[in-house]
Amino acid sequence: MKKTLVIIFTLVMAVSCTEDFETININPNYPASAQPELLLPGIQREMAYNWGSQGWEEGFTVVQYGARLQFTSGDTYNWSPSGDPYDNAYASLRDVENIIRDTRENEDAQNYYGVALVMKSWIYSYVTDAYGDVPYSEATSGIENGNVTPVFDAQSTIYAGILADLEMANTLLTDADNISGDIFYDGDIAKWRKFANSLRLRLLMRISDVDNATAVAGMTQITSNPSVYPIFESNDDMTFVEWNSDNPQPKYDTRSGSFDEVRLSQTLETRLKELGDNRLYVFAQPTSNSEKGIFSEDFDDYVGMPNGLDDEAALGYSPTGNPDESGSNFISRLGILLGCRACNPEEASATASHTIIMSYSELQFILAEATERGFITSGDAAMYYENGIKASFEYYTERVAAGGWSDITNAMQATDLDAYVAQDAVAFTGDSDDNLAKIALQKWISLFYTGFEGWSDWRRTGMPEVTPGPDAVNDGRVPVRFQYPNSVKSTNSENYNAAVQNMGADNINTKLWWDVY
Numbered sequence: 001m002k003k004t005l006v007i008i009f010t011l012v013m014a015v016s017c018t019e020d021f022e023t024i025n026i027n028p029n030y031p032a033s034a035q036p037e038l039l040l041p042g043i044q045r046e047m048a049y050n051w052g053s054q055g056w057e058e059g060f061t062v063v064q065y066g067a068r069l070q071f072t073s074g075d076t077y078n079w080s081p082s083g084d085p086y087d088n089a090y091a092s093l094r095d096v097e098n099i100i101r102d103t104r105e106n107e108d109a110q111n112y113y114g115v116a117l118v119m120k121s122w123i124y125s126y127v128t129d130a131y132g133d134v135p136y137s138e139a140t141s142g143i144e145n146g147n148v149t150p151v152f153d154a155q156s157t158i159y160a161g162i163l164a165d166l167e168m169a170n171t172l173l174t175d176a177d178n179i180s181g182d183i184f185y186d187g188d189i190a191k192w193r194k195f196a197n198s199l200r201l202r203l204l205m206r207i208s209d210v211d212n213a214t215a216v217a218g219m220t221q222i223t224s225n226p227s228v229y230p231i232f233e234s235n236d237d238m239t240f241v242e243w244n245s246d247n248p249q250p251k252y253d254t255r256s257g258s259f260d261e262v263r264l265s266q267t268l269e270t271r272l273k274e275l276g277d278n279r280l281y282v283f284a285q286p287t288s289n290s291e292k293g294i295f296s297e298d299f300d301d302y303v304g305m306p307n308g309l310d311d312e313a314a315l316g317y318s319p320t321g322n323p324d325e326s327g328s329n330f331i332s333r334l335g336i337l338l339g340c341r342a343c344n345p346e347e348a349s350a351t352a353s354h355t356i357i358m359s360y361s362e363l364q365f366i367l368a369e370a371t372e373r374g375f376i377t378s379g380d381a382a383m384y385y386e387n388g389i390k391a392s393f394e395y396y397t398e399r400v401a402a403g404g405w406s407d408i409t410n411a412m413q414a415t416d417l418d419a420y421v422a423q424d425a426v427a428f429t430g431d432s433d434d435n436l437a438k439i440a441l442q443k444w445i446s447l448f449y450t451g452f453e454g455w456s457d458w459r460r461t462g463m464p465e466v467t468p469g470p471d472a473v474n475d476g477r478v479p480v481r482f483q484y485p486n487s488v489k490s491t492n493s494e495n496y497n498a499a500v501q502n503m504g505a506d507n508i509n510t511k512l513w514w515d516v517y
Helices: 002-024 036-056 086-103 107-131 155-172 189-206 212-223 256-260 266-275 311-315 360-372 381-402 406-413 417-422 432-446 453-461 486-491 493-503
Strands: 066-068 239-242 262-264 354-358
Touching: 036 086, 036 107, 036 239, 036 354, 086 107, 107 155, 107 189, 155 189, 189 212, 189 239, 189 354, 189 360, 189 453, 212 360, 256 262, 262 266, 266 432, 360 381, 360 432, 381 406, 381 417, 381 432, 432 453, 486 493
Parallel strands: none
Antiparallel strands: 066 262, 239 354
């Protein structure tokens, strides 16, 4: 009898446990989904920090805003396979997909859905412009069906998806502000719409040499109907992260040795001095040897170094050729706006520098080029061009004022912008080729520390010129992509091999789909 009762009790418990199994095994501390307002700021902070990190590394050296004084392999093109930004991008995209999944069908959460589409578009543009073909259509399917070996989509397919998502986001982001946790725009939906359309213009310009019909149609749609497709109207609309004392600008807490590894490039020095461009005061500091601190009104106190020197040559470089005047004391650090606390304990600011995702000045140069090339008919190329220059100066004047650097602020405020624009090397009065070259140069200056956007634009146009340094490897060729991470080759080898077969060799010289220069 006892044995019979035990069997019955066991069967009852087995049925009961099976029925309650899912409930019992749900960990309340790890919910199946998270609220979008909790996910969004983490995605934004992680990807903005990564974007800024790339701006400091390849973003500075490949197109020669900065040059490497130590650990010069990146500056000499001795590149290895890179998991950055690949790993961060896909980790963030999983959270983006969670927001999309939980808001797509929720009528009260359409703004979150639209914002998530914009974030998804920006992140995918970032990662595909680094590597080329990457997982897209199946990239986050592991969340739903456990697929951990996604196919690599062609870059043309990825761009089509990105552009469609941005157009959809514009239609979704029309309601009153009702999102929180947003560290880009503090929930301002009107500004998110402007970002969606401005980013779409950036990417349409990117593909204009390989799919001109799509580029022209998209640009015309946006610029001919600003009430339906609003875009940035001033520096107030640009996309950036404003850091605070709890989360300081990314270089603020860097050790001084790491900050000092990157110095002013001779290329940027030369171009700014030739133009009499006071942004030199913001982008660089006087040499330590000048004993002028963080500012000197004398351009001669700002000295750059060549790109592409090996470690020994870089550490021993002398701007004058005198071995007694060699080394770091004779080469300018990058500007105090980015300064680290250990380098400038009394002057550095935790908050003055932004991590710029996309600026108003960049948009104006895009519109100037689009008009000059006949892609759009709304507006005047010279007007857009001058707007872009003036917006860049105004932005940096505002930022140095925010940092409390009064001498630099006064120098920037004293700039005669009308005279700057009127000089022969800047004036928009040449033939089309000359005007496009001037747009490219001014756009390049404005893209200082904007991820590696300067590199992307150079790959598209070949302007302004980048001359490999004397110790450059890679047969003296400037890299045009990152190599895939080694982890991808080992864990998703079949799809990796298919991508290489489609795109070309997995090396730094294989051009991306849109790179036909």
